[in-house]
Amino acid sequence: MAKDGFLILEDGRTFRGEGFGSTGLALGEVVFNTAITGYQEILTDPSYAGQVVALTYPHIGNYGVNDDDVESRGIFLPALVVRSYEDFPSNWRATASLGQYLERHGVVGLSDIDTRALTRHIREAGAMRGAVAVGAYDEGDVLEQVLASPPMAGRDLVRDVTRDGAEVFAPAEDDARWRVAALDCGIKNNILRQLTARGVEVTVFPATATVDEILAVRADGLFISNGPGDPAALPYVVDIVKGFLGRVPIFGICLGHQILGLALGGRTYKLKFGHHGANHPVKNLKTGRVEITSQNHGFAVDASSLPAGVRVTHVNLNDDTVEGLRADDYAAMSLQYHPEAAPGPHDALYNFNVFLEMLERRTQKTLGF
Amino acid sequence: MPRRDDIETILVIGAGPIVIGQGCEFDYSGTQACKALAAEGYRVVLINSNPATIMTDPEYAAATYVEPLTLSAVAKVIEREKPDALLPTVGGQTALNLAVQLAEAGILRENGVRLIGASLAAIRTAEDRRLFRAAMVAEGLPVPRAAAVGTLEAARDAAAELGLPLVIRPSFTLGGKGGAVAFNVPEFERAVARGLDASPIREVLIEESVLGWKEFELEVMRDLADNVVVICSIENVDPMGVHTGDSITVAPVQTLTDVEYQRLRDMAQAVIRRVGVETGGSNVQFAVNPEDGRVVVIEINPRVSRSSALASKATGFPIAKIAAQLAVGLTLDEIPNDITRKTPACFEPTVDYVVVKVPRWNFEKFPGADDVLTTSMKSVGETMALGRTFAEALQKALRSLEAGYAGLDANASSRLDAELLPERLRVPNPDRIFYVKLALQRGWSEADVAQTTGIDPWFVHQINKLVELEGELGAFDLTSAPDELLRKAKRAGFGDGQLAGLWGAAEEDVRRRREGAGVVPVFKAVDTCAAEFEAYTPYYYSTYEEENEAPTGEGRAVVILGAGPNRIAQGIEFDYCCVHAAVALRELGYDVVMVNNNPETVSTDYDTSTRLYFEPLNLEEVLAVVAGERPEGVIVQFGGQTPLKLAGLLEAAGVSILGTSPDAIDLAEDRERFGGLLGELGIPRPDYGTAFSFEEAREAAARVGFPVLVRPSYVLGGRAMAICYDERALARYAAEAAEVSPEKPMLVDRFLEDAFEADVDAVADGEEVYIGAIMQHIEEAGIHSGDSAAVIPPYLIKDVHLETIRDYTRRLALALGVRGLINIQFAIKDDVVYVLEVNPRASRTVPFVSKATGVPLAKVAARIIGGKTLAEQGLAGEGRAPGHFVKECVFPFDRFPGVDTVLGPEMKSTGEVMAGAPTFGLAFGKAQLASGYHVPLRGTAFVSVNDNDKETVVPIARDLAALGFRLVATRGTAARLRREGLNVEPVFKVNEGRPNVADKVVSGEIDLVINTPMGRESFYDDATVRRAALARGILVVTTLSAARATVEAARVLRESVPGVQSLQEVHGGVPNK
Ligand SMILES: Nc1ncnc2c1ncn2[C@@H]1O[C@H](COP(=O)(O)OP(=O)(O)O)[C@@H](O)[C@H]1O
Ligand SMILES: Nc1ncnc2c1ncn2[C@@H]1O[C@H](COP(=O)(O)OP(=O)(O)O)[C@@H](O)[C@H]1O
Ligand SMILES: [Mg+2]
């Protein structure tokens, strides 16, 4: 077992390890995720497009992969980095090993590196560009490529992950109580599951759709999904949302939250190394309750940039970042974290009900289209 | 929510003596709770009968009652102290059950005391298995089919309906006490009867068996704002059917997907809310079917537990401390995370390592005990290790056990019997993990091993990888092994000793080779957050990675080596001493570096030392810590025999040992050298010999004269020690108990029969000696000092002998050059004072002496090591005890059905209690009460003693008669007593016919048993009686000196009711700093 792979960061720090999954070279912003379980959901979360993800929990692969815990149509992240890849899955639902899964999706895996040292480095120096190379690669060449690669700030990755055409997701049972249009910036399946389970019919549009196309389905509400990259690089999505402000209730999650923030006139900024994990405490300022949340974002909404009429509803207790917004005049709400979890705790699922209540109230007031 | 200000004084109930199932984890939790409550400004009142706890140190409470944990004693404390609230959740089952009793007796209401942490309803719903099951069903949570019953008849009906095998689970017990699995009807009936007896409310759950399912635990915390967080998830390597306390466990969960894990998390939240635990930590247990993922809820423990101690140490999250803060109304988001400082405690810790806990058993001390592991716990301690992989952590944990393994190694395999393979895999037992390895080595498939053991294939696979790696290593030797392979082995947790074994090399050479190749460990931090935030008070574990995080060579550091896993003869007392040493040396300005691996302890709490290393206490690991820390030296005298064994090796490796020198330690431990020293000093000891063959043993015995006391050399706690009255017995001993060989010499001592035994704990600084106290043992020499009750001050030793003891103590301490603690055992026979043994280290009795005299000996010793002489500390002469203080022992016999309860030179007790009173009798009576026995004040006494004792028992019997006891005796004893004119009713021995004495005991006709062993012939007979008595909670006295004390206690207790007094009052309000 030779050390046939390495991870190199833009500042030159290198970690040598062993490849698994596919071989090749993968470039991206290197981030770490502190969740212990849920690697399959993380892999299939389109929000990680453009990011080399290092998992801090050392044993990865233990329970293999299965056909259910899938969050999108593929894997969008370029490479996965772990301390100890486990090739032998043990779980009654497992259908393949993680390595086989990565190989099938052409994703490079790197194991046996000191992921804690990497995490500490990123914590101190901030998330940065890097590359994982498995195979015959020269460190110097790869570093050059890293330095030539685009930085995350200013990057539009939504175009890479959004779907091609609209798609309708109907509730499992009976008739839809609501119809919601969703902007797919990289939407996770569990968001769709949560909405449809609550009797919502969701029409998912590519993020490049026009306001008119969306209006045509006469939706009761608009949903803006999670997704990768810099929200400031998405004026075209922000414009759609502006087009809907005040017309129907709006709900945004993660990137969708940042987009709503921008549409409402706020600003976003890049965090040093972001929030990626399943243990972030978020306080609901209305109830005073704390929920343990699943998070995955590198940008955040600047609270001080928000205009009057926009309230911060949730804050992160670790670093006071904005975790939720509400603009009552527009019946718009958003969450920086992932109420749909997958992976992570279910403490925040109630937010989907909050959105439904919003739809309910708005309909009673009969919004005019 | 801010802290509650409607309460001022809070009563905390401790867990009492260390017993199986309730170990020193409750000192850790109680200490944290007391500290936290005091820091919030409350007045803390504490009651706990266990003197060997840190929590009962007077500085942790405003009033500390070392008193029996009985309803009446707690009621007295409540009347005196008028607490506003009672916190019952940090003292194990003992505290929880006492709280229920206090509530039911109306004592809480009458005194206006509120329960905090858990309400009465919540405790009942959690601990009453009937109510719990009903609550789960009401909440729609899945539980196994079951019925709660209170009688055997009802149990039979339930069994008919449910079908065997069945699991019997008593209400209101812990550690699986009284629980069992029954596969057939007789087993079932016996188990139900025992379970009903074990349950304080006489209720058991008869439950469908889910044997073989995967077992999981979640540690959950809830606050008054209804925030619920999961601190840690734990997966049991051993499946359902082995108590979690007897299982090898791993944190976090390894084999569940996020979906499955979150389902458990959701259920755990639902359980804690439904049961109504409003604040604090709870442990929720689940079983998961490996075939299809079906989940059932097993139980909730509505309090901090052994698992929560483990979870705290595994994650860095101080559950007990925060539970106490939540109990007084704070909410999780208001409490900062001490480790990161910046972030709040309201989060879920995440880890970037794997934690493995391995239990430690002591079956070798209980011949005849069944070593099958089942739902009732049998282990006496545990060790925890951290690594970056499961394999690494597992091997480190096995190495930490100090059971002779350097990992999952070959040493163990040589002890195993391949013939037993299928059986020892199928039936859980302490060696099972080694049998797993053996089976794999013998070519069993992973699938077959997993199938036979019920251990998840993932774990079997990890072990198989170790087997394969061991095979790979075996193809090389020390010089030919490639560096990369060496590194790989170390990364998989192989110890140097293990590699040395594989390669037939010396451990030292492996170390050199390894260091030469640059294969050295680094230290990683435990920080609650997987390095996401900077950590301020982290602790460390070693692993083989790139980056080291531990500081190197900062400050004036000293290393204290801890005591490792609890086991009989090396328990909480040594941890207590280590903690004291740490506190004292920090006060002197040192950076104190603690090395230990016992997750239950206060010493492994993150704020006890300056820096903590959670490591095996082996030469390899200690040297690595020393290499990084570059301390002024290492202190070996507080952690019992574990660090003492390392002293010489450390010194040879160039490490300086602080305190008493390794040479002096060797001088005291080496019989020949020590014999020489005593000779020079003119101090007598019993004649002795050392034998390297049976022939030599015989000669030695003939020379010193029978009876002789025999044992293997270098043992603690009287391991494998026996008294032989003749040559036949000696031959049997050599054949059955301890082989004699040139490598394993046997020690032969003249046995001093019917001698008084006394123990001294003293401190010396090289110039002066301070005697903490002289303790007289209640039992005579021959009963291990750890199993004997002891009293301060001595009550039957002549002054001239006390003077001699003082003189010998001073001279020995100075001659040995002791710097720090010394413990000496004496025997007095025929007016001669003999020295039995000198231990140049902390002893089991240091906490007892410290609490009886108000002088904290371990701190004094640590300060001496830190450069402060006794004179500078204002100490000279001898400690003074204001009153009479008795230490009594508790035994685990109730966990080992069928094992004899008789005492001897081999230590068997797991813990101890202490009681103080103005008179000896009262103190002794209270100590009995505290250890769980009532000294009967009237009724029938059964007396049966061996011929040696027939003379001595006469005055005791007379006193009993005078007190109005009816006397019943076996033939010989009865005849002897009749001759003295005593009215005695004869009774059959067990083998003489029926109804015999055992029948009478069983039917409740006997209130006190005085029975000295009659030798091998009547052994089983006697044992039957003693066991019958034990089962009924009847006081059994097996020595005449204890019988005398018991009679004395009965007399005093009839005249006066024992009162309660706090340590602060006893010692005149001066906190013993
Ligand atoms: N229905 C069952 N089938 C098989 N094993 C069981 C069952 N219920 C409990 N056990 C086993 O018994 C052990 C002890 O039961 P538990 O209720 O946890 O007792 P305690 O409260 O004393 O810890 C558990 O750890 C588990 O391994
Ligand atoms: N020569 C002896 N005569 C009588 N009793 C003895 C003698 N030597 C030891 N004992 C008894 O055996 C017990 C255990 O012996 P000790 O040397 O203290 O063992 P350990 O060091 O293992 O604790 C002592 O507490 C004492 O009661
Ligand atoms: Mg329990």
Ligand SMILES: [Mg+2]
């Ligand atoms: Mg349990």
